[in-house]
Amino acid sequence: MDFNFTEEQEMVRDGLSRLVREQYDWETRRAAIESDAGWRPEIWSQLAELGILGMPFSEEDGGFGGGAVDAMVVMEEFGKGLVVEPFVPTVVCAGGFLKHAGTAAQKEEHIGGIVDGSRVFAFAYAEPRGRYDYADLETTAKKDGDGYVLNGHKAVVIGAPWASHLVVTARTGGSRRDREGVSVFVVDKATAGVVTRDYVTVDGRRASEVYFENASIPGDALIGEEGGALPLIEQVTDEAIAAQCAEACGAMKVAHAMTLEYAKQRKQFGVPIASFQVLQHRMVDMYTAYETALSLTYLATLRLGASEKERKRAASAAKVGVGQSARLIGQEAIQIHGGNGVTDEYAIGHYFKRLTIFESEFGDVDHHLKRHVKLA
Amino acid sequence: MNLEFTPEEQAFREEVRAFIAEKYPKHLGDTGMREDLSREDFVAWHKILGEKGWSVPAWPTEYGGTGWTPTQRYIWSEENARVNALMPLPFGVSMVGPVIYTFGSEEQKAQHLPGIRSGEVWWCQGYSEPGAGSDLASLKTTAVRDGDHYVINGQKTWTTLAQYADWGFFLCRTDPDAAKPQEGISFILVDMKTPGVEVKPIKLLDGGYEVNETWLTDVRVPVENLVGQENKGWTYAKFLLAHERSGIAGVARSKRGVEKLREIAANESLDGEPLIDDFDFARKVSQLEIDLAALEITELRTLAGEQAGKGPGPESSILKIKGTEIQQRLTELTMEAVGTYSAPYYGSIQDPGSNEHPIGPDYAHHAAATYFNMRKTSIYGGSNEIQRNIITKMILGL
Ligand SMILES: Cc1cc2nc3c(=O)[nH]c(=O)nc-3n(C[C@H](O)[C@H](O)[C@H](O)COP(=O)(O)OP(=O)(O)OC[C@H]3O[C@@H](n4cnc5c(N)ncnc54)[C@H](O)[C@@H]3O)c2cc1C
Ligand SMILES: Cc1cc2nc3c(=O)[nH]c(=O)nc-3n(C[C@H](O)[C@H](O)[C@H](O)COP(=O)(O)OP(=O)(O)OC[C@H]3O[C@@H](n4cnc5c(N)ncnc54)[C@H](O)[C@@H]3O)c2cc1C
Numbered sequence: 224m225d226f227n228f229t230e231e232q233e234m235v236r237d238g239l240s241r242l243v244r245e246q247y248d249w250e251t252r253r254a255a256i257e258s259d260a261g262w263r264p265e266i267w268s269q270l271a272e273l274g275i276l277g278m279p280f281s282e283e284d285g286g287f288g289g290g291a292v293d294a295m296v297v298m299e300e301f302g303k304g305l306v307v308e309p310f311v312p313t314v315v316c317a318g319g320f321l322k323h324a325g326t327a328a329q330k331e332e333h334i335g336g337i338v339d340g341s342r343v344f345a346f347a348y349a350e351p352r353g354r355y356d357y358a359d360l361e362t363t364a365k366k367d368g369d370g371y372v373l374n375g376h377k378a379v380v381i382g383a384p385w386a387s388h389l390v391v392t393a394r395t396g397g398s399r400r401d402r403e404g405v406s407v408f409v410v411d412k413a414t415a416g417v418v419t420r421d422y423v424t425v426d427g428r429r430a431s432e433v434y435f436e437n438a439s440i441p442g443d444a445l446i447g448e449e450g451g452a453l454p455l456i457e458q459v460t461d462e463a464i465a466a467q468c469a470e471a472c473g474a475m476k477v478a479h480a481m482t483l484e485y486a487k488q489r490k491q492f493g494v495p496i497a498s499f500q501v502l503q504h505r506m507v508d509m510y511t512a513y514e515t516a517l518s519l520t521y522l523a524t525l526r527l528g529a530s531e532k533e534r535k536r537a538a539s540a541a542k543v544g545v546g547q548s549a550r551l552i553g554q555e556a557i558q559i560h561g562g563n564g565v566t567d568e569y570a571i572g573h574y575f576k577r578l579t580i581f582e583s584e585f586g587d588v589d590h591h592l593k594r595h596v597k598l599a
Numbered sequence: 600m601n602l603e604f605t606p607e608e609q610a611f612r613e614e615v616r617a618f619i620a621e622k623y624p625k626h627l628g629d630t631g632m633r634e635d636l637s638r639e640d641f642v643a644w645h646k647i648l649g650e651k652g653w654s655v656p657a658w659p660t661e662y663g664g665t666g667w668t669p670t671q672r673y674i675w676s677e678e679n680a681r682v683n684a685l686m687p688l689p690f691g692v693s694m695v696g697p698v699i700y701t702f703g704s705e706e707q708k709a710q711h712l713p714g715i716r717s718g719e720v721w722w723c724q725g726y727s728e729p730g731a732g733s734d735l736a737s738l739k740t741t742a743v744r745d746g747d748h749y750v751i752n753g754q755k756t757w758t759t760l761a762q763y764a765d766w767g768f769f770l771c772r773t774d775p776d777a778a779k780p781q782e783g784i785s786f787i788l789v790d791m792k793t794p795g796v797e798v799k800p801i802k803l804l805d806g807g808y809e810v811n812e813t814w815l816t817d818v819r820v821p822v823e824n825l826v827g828q829e830n831k832g833w834t835y836a837k838f839l840l841a842h843e844r845s846g847i848a849g850v851a852r853s854k855r856g857v858e859k860l861r862e863i864a865a866n867e868s869l870d871g872e873p874l875i876d877d878f879d880f881a882r883k884v885s886q887l888e889i890d891l892a893a894l895e896i897t898e899l900r901t902l903a904g905e906q907a908g909k910g911p912g913p914e915s916s917i918l919k920i921k922g923t924e925i926q927q928r929l930t931e932l933t934m935e936a937v938g939t940y941s942a943p944y945y946g947s948i949q950d951p952g953s954n955e956h957p958i959g960p961d962y963a964h965h966a967a968a969t970y971f972n973m974r975k976t977s978i979y980g981g982s983n984e985i986q987r988n989i990i991t992k993m994i995l996g997l
Contacts, residue, residue, distance in 0.1 A: 566801055
């Protein structure tokens with residue numbers, strides 16, 4: 224058993240931690256998320272230069288041969304600064320599909336662009352009526368000559384306004400909610416018939432509703448096996464879950480630290496509010512919630528390469544435990560900050576909002592508790 | 600013992616329901632928690648109620664109250680909640696009004712009570728300060744006597760909807776040398792248009808503007824605006840807080856919220872079935888309903904006590920704690936029910952003049968914002984920790 228990080232991982236952490244500290248301070252972040260662009264392409268370029276965007280790809284594919292633990296280290300630091308740049312959709316999701324199931328030509332075409340920061344992806348999987356079921360798809364991809372024609376509507380596609388490309392799940396066969404008949408495609412966002420409606424999300428990111436209106440895509444847009452993509456989607460989304468749990472841990476760690484700091488300096492009744500035992504115990508509960516969330520994040524990360532069942536159970540366990548901790552820590556942090564906690568001005572509220580939306584990404588607590596039960 | 604309403608009470612309910620159906624402004628619709636309401640929206644119903652003589656039901660009849668029993672008042676609030684009516688703001692009706700008719704001078708009653716009844720005059724509450732939140736008694740704003748005026752200086756904060764207010768009631772320190780912090784505080788009415796009063800909105804987490812910072816710089820207020828006796832303001836402030844708390848349980852509104860939640864969950868689907876048919880989800884809704892039923896009966900017991908002549912005492916802290924916890928869980932569950940579509944920020948799409956249809960189903964539009972906003976309920980009106988401290992001391996005697 225070894226819970227230590229390698230020297231390289233510590234170096235990555237230090238580098239990112241410095242980047243977040245120096246360039247992701249609160250005011251700079253706020254200005255960026257309120258700007259027209261809503262993110263900072265220059266940060267993205269820096270992440271490329273630091274090798275972060277190429278981290279999980281093998282050296283043959285032009286990457287740096289990193290693994291799940293490396294992604295965890297990166298995401299934890301991102302979570303601490305509430306980094307909005309689309310690492311999960313681009314590197315973890317699109318990168319994951321290409322890595323696991325891309326053809327040599329697909330890897331050649333896309334991975335270089337991900338690694339050097341020129342190609343940004345969004346992952347279009349959710350649908351208005353699908354809730355958290357990846358197979359509940361109304362979007363269709365119909366065979367048309369050598370290619371496919373896409374039709375459908377994808378909901379709340381995070382990062383899509385910034386993306387040059389989309390990874391899209393669609394039904395090529397079977398009927399709604401069948402495990403068979405689900406396929407995955409890489410689609411250039413500039414394709415005719417791809418229509419987006421962009422907006423801001425409550426946690427300060429950008430997303431789009433994406434509509435496919437008879438969008439023709441070539442046959443080589445298909446990743447993996449036609450109709451057999453569900454296990455692949457589950458693998459990639461479990462990887463995304465592990466990554467986002469690490470992000471949530473980073474955010475929880477900061478939210479907790481900020482709360483301790485606030486409670487120590489805020490005085491009421493002539494004493495710091497940190498001296499009230501009722502608040503002390505709740506800050507202890509926040510702390511244990513954070514530590515257990517971190518443990519479940521380790522578990523999910525370290526089990527990504529295990530059997531399908533073990534991997535899924537660990538990912539669901541993490542999503543349940545980290546989700547519950549995220550809610551507890553977010554709510555208590557606001558409460559202990561009093562009125563200041565509910566203002567837009569104070570950073571703590573933004574940690575709370577990110578942690579809230581985290582809960583519903585890739586399935587909420589109830590969904591994963593159920594999946595865990597079914598896998599018993 | 601008997602939980603049924605009497606035939607008279609039933610008849611009263613019918614009367615109220617018919618009145619609301621006829622008179623509640625249709626354009627306000629199901630306003631719920633919308634952030635884009637104007638002053639006119641807030642007062643529209645209040646004015647209609649004022650004409651009917653129903654805007655201040657709990658006041659003594661000599662000041663324009665209805666003479667309704669607490670149970671009738673309860674029925675009244677239930678019927679309003681049924682249509683999610685935007686009720687008159689509490690600052691005039693439930694807070695300063697009772698202070699004025701209980702402790703104020705005849706001139707003050709004559710000057711202020713009619714405007715509160717009619718809804719024409721908008722009030723705000725200037726208690727809290729940046730350094731005085733839970734510890735209200737440590738407030739620093741001063742009022743210094745200068746001839747027949749007080750000169751007020753200081754900073755208040757969290758002043759709800761002060762951006763629309765005509766008048767405010769402020770706690771100010773009139774005797775800085777008093778032995779205890781609770782002493783030497785006075786309750787003063789301030790015309791918000793007086794020179795030196797400056798109001799600056801604070802943006803909250805949901806993107807809305809409902810609270811303000813209020814600066815008072817050499818604000819000259821006639822001495823006649825002092826309510827009751829100088830240096831006795833704390834007594835009036837506490838009297839008012841008990842009134843504030845009793846309205847805070849929000850049972851009727853939460854009941855309506857649960858119905859709405861059921862509607863949403865019937866429309867959302869899970870594994871091809873309505874979400875509300877999912878046992879795990881349905882069980883959470885039931886748990887909420889059970890807690891709400893417990894709260895409702897607790898409130899009715901409190902009302903019955905009041906009807907028998909016991910004023911709202913420290914038990915109102917139970918109503919505050921449980922009521923706000925339920926409101927918060929309701930908004931949490933509503934957001935869970937909405938799922939993926941809780942993420943879009945609607946403020947960015949619903950700019951005034953924008954005719955674009957918002958993203959996702961209608962019921963999703965404010966789910967997250969409402970959840971964020973409702974975190975305030977366990978903080979304001981005396982935080983839930985402070986309520987527990989009150990129960991500790993006043994009821995348990997610890
Ligand atoms: C089954 C069992 C086996 C045990 N075995 C052993 C043994 O083998 N050897 C041995 O030496 N002892 C043993 N103990 C004794 C045990 O360590 C004591 O019961 C324990 O330390 C609590 O002390 P107490 O019972 O006097 O409760 P108290 O100390 O009187 O506490 C009463 C309550 O007050 C709370 N409390 C106390 N101080 C604070 C504070 N500062 N802040 C907040 N809350 C506080 C406590 O948490 C508790 O809820 C055993 C006890 C049990 C029940
Ligand atoms: C949306 C909103 C609207 C408001 N409207 C008004 C208004 O119209 N007029 C007005 O005057 N005020 C208003 N308030 C102010 C409100 O009453 C205060 O925010 C509240 O009293 C808490 O004070 P604080 O924010 O300074 O928090 P603090 O007092 O700093 O409290 C911070 C945390 O410490 C806890 N704490 C403090 N003391 C103790 C203790 N002794 N024991 C245990 N825990 C403790 C609190 O419970 C809280 O969790 C409003 C507040 C909000 C958020």
